[in-house]
Amino acid sequence: MSVEGTERTVRCLVAKVGLDGHDRGAHVIARAFRDAGFEVVYSGLHRAPEDIVQAAVQEDVDVLGISILSGAHNTLVPKVIEGLEEYGAFEDTLILVGGIVPDDDVKELKELGVAEVFGPGTPMKETIEFVRNNVPERE
Amino acid sequence: MNGRDANWGANSTRGRAASHDRAVELRDRDAELLEELLAGSHRALARVITKIEERTPGYRGIVSTLYDHAGDAAVIGVTGAPGAGKSTLVDKLAAAYRERGDTVGVVAVDPSSPYTGGAVLGDRIRMASNVGDMDVFFRSMSARGQLGGLSTATADAVTALDAFGKDVVMIETVGAGQSEVDVVRTADTVAVLVQPESGDDVQTLKAGILEIGDVFVVNKADMDGAERTLAELEEMVHRREGPTAGLDAGHHGVGVPNDPNDDGSEGEEDDERDASVDDAVDAWTPAVLATVAETGDGIDELIGAFDAHGEFLRESGELSETRRRRYAEEIRTLVRADVGALASEAIERRGGIEALAARVEHKEADPYGLAAEIVDPIAACLEDLEPGDT
Missing domain, CATH: 3.40.50.300 (P-loop containing nucleotide triphosphate hydrolases)
Incomplete structure (x- = not known):
């Protein structure tokens, strides 16, 4: 609850999954989310899908932003989603993917349950707006 | 999220929600969640902590029950x-x-x-x-x-x-x-x-x-x-x-x-x-x-x-002493917060803090007098209680 308590605090996990070591983008996103009033948990680099699942479940986040620049999204994202399903956390987690993803793959990821894929150069405002408008409702 | 905004509003304007907020009855849906937690569900544990953190209405019922375990x-x-x-x-x-x-x-x-x-x-x-x-x-x-x-x-x-x-x-x-x-x-x-x-x-x-x-x-x-x-x-x-x-x-x-x-x-x-x-x-x-x-x-x-x-x-024997001290502090904190919420409610009923402040500025009242006006009825209620009344 924020000081004024008018809005529920949105909790996000910004996750770096896989082998690529570029987390500048993830840092920028984390800071922008914070400035938007979200609570951001940052996973650190080189996480395995099961680490991401553990963090997302334990931190009870509303939003899971996965940053993948290695091109391995087609193998890594399904594993994360499977893990979330196993813990009953898939339904009410908004899953976003950031990185360079070909159009065909975007379609596939969305079919799996990814809410949106944000490519390079997406204005931060757009991402934040998307989160605000699509955060899953909770009872 | 919209569905919960009502709760949030209520939570922030402490006055209106005060009576609900204090409820320690366990809600049905929360009882289910607790059962899952006690059965070892990580998701349920995580969700309960969120409710605690957010002070979601009903969280007190959850915490009360948790104390038993x-x-x-x-x-x-x-x-x-x-x-x-x-x-x-x-x-x-x-x-x-x-x-x-x-x-x-x-x-x-x-x-x-x-x-x-x-x-x-x-x-x-x-x-x-x-x-x-x-x-x-x-x-x-x-x-x-x-x-x-x-x-x-x-x-x-x-x-x-x-x-x-x-x-x-x-x-x-x-x-x-x-x-x-x-x-x-x-x-x-x-x-x-x-x-x-x-x-x-x-x-x-x-x-x-x-x-x-x-x-x-x-x-x-x-x-x-x-x-x-x-x-x-x-x-x-x-x-x-x-x-x-x-x-x-x-x-x-x-x-x-x-x-x-x-x-x-x-x-x-x-x-x-x-x-x-x-x-x-x-x-x-x-x-x-x-x-x-x-x-x-x-x-x-x-x-x-x-x-x-x-x-x-x-x-x-320090453990029970340490814990007693902690519980005492928790009780004090809760009572202070709850009484503070009641006081906020009383302030709202008198037109809100801004209006009261304006009265002082216009020399129609002073802070001490206004504080007494608000607190005296609460004090009177306490005095009316027989010892042992709850």
């Missing part, structure tokens, strides 16, 4: 200046506890931005030794601007982890400011981390955080100045024992935390125990230890010190 975990607070290595140390401690078969819960409290309410909770990055191990339940909490509520929220989250069945629950927080001190005081055993070559810090520590330390840890002990910092801490710890400590024949060796009661045991047969010496005999002499969290050096000794302190608490 809690009380078995060893609760350890870890505090220290930023950069002292708390997160890394907690990570290594968690791994060491896991190694001996204990399950672990961690609540890491991070300061949040006072401007936006947002926060980057970064402690999780350091939990490298325990990623993928679901039996380490790590939860980041932000120090949201709650009215003295941070320590209550933390204590409630610890209760949830305890009820879930965690053997050890660690609370990690920056040791700056009263609210953080309050947080760490909800632990049974408190470890204060100090950096080497921080002579000034030791001075500052004396100002308050020192009193709360059961164990002092010089982390990064491979750095220059560690010896000196250790010596300073040991000297300080001895001085803290107070003037009666000298009456105690043997001196508890600092750094030998395993037998805190050693020399006291002989005194127990003596009748002079009811004198003021009592305090000295039964007192715990804080352990001073060196660790290098990065490499894991000193971690086992540190856990030994925690165990020794836990044993001391149980055997000396």
Whole structure:
């Protein structure tokens, strides 16, 4: 609850999954989310899908932003989603993917349950707006 | 989210929601959630902690019920200046506890931005030794601007982890400011981390955080100045024992935390125990230890010190005293918050604080008179109660 308590605090996990070591983008996103009033948990680099699942479940986040620049999204994202399903956390987690993803793959990821894929150069405002408008409702 | 906005509004204008907020009845849906938590569902545990953190209406019913299942975990607070290595140390401690078969819960409290309410909770990055191990339940909490509520929220989250069945629950927080001190005081055993070559810090520590330390840890002990910092801490710890400590024949060796009661045991047969010496005999002499969290050096000794302190608490009867003190503080905090909410409601009924302030400005009233106007009816209700009425 924020000081004024008018809005529920949105909790996000910004996750770096896989082998690529570029987390500048993830840092920028984390800071922008914070400035938007979200609570951001940052996973650190080189996480395995099961680490991401553990963090997302334990931190009870509303939003899971996965940053993948290695091109391995087609193998890594399904594993994360499977893990979330196993813990009953898939339904009410908004899953976003950031990185360079070909159009065909975007379609596939969305079919799996990814809410949106944000490519390079997406204005931060757009991402934040998307989160605000699509955060899953909770009872 | 929209569906919950109604609740949020109610929560913020404390007046309107006060009567609902105080309800300790367990709601049906929450009962289900609790059952799942007690059955071992991580998701349910995580959701319960969110409800505690958010003060979601009904959370009191949840926490009330959790109390029935809690009380078995060893609760350890870890505090220290930023950069002292708390997160890394907690990570290594968690791994060491896991190694001996204990399950672990961690609540890491991070300061949040006072401007936006947002926060980057970064402690999780350091939990490298325990990623993928679901039996380490790590939860980041932000120090949201709650009215003295941070320590209550933390204590409630610890209760949830305890009820879930965690053997050890660690609370990690920056040791700056009263609210953080309050947080760490909800632990049974408190470890204060100090950096080497921080002579000034030791001075500052004396100002308050020192009193709360059961164990002092010089982390990064491979750095220059560690010896000196250790010596300073040991000297300080001895001085803290107070003037009666000298009456105690043997001196508890600092750094030998395993037998805190050693020399006291002989005194127990003596009748002079009811004198003021009592305090000295039964007192715990804080352990001073060196660790290098990065490499894991000193971690086992540190856990030994925690165990020794836990044993001391149980055997000396301090544990129930510590917990009673904590419960007393919790009751006080809750009552203050609730009475404060009632007062806010009374203010709203009189047109709100702005209107009242305007009356003072126009010389129609004064702050004392207005305060009396608001509080007198509450006081009158209390006076009307017969003793024993509830």
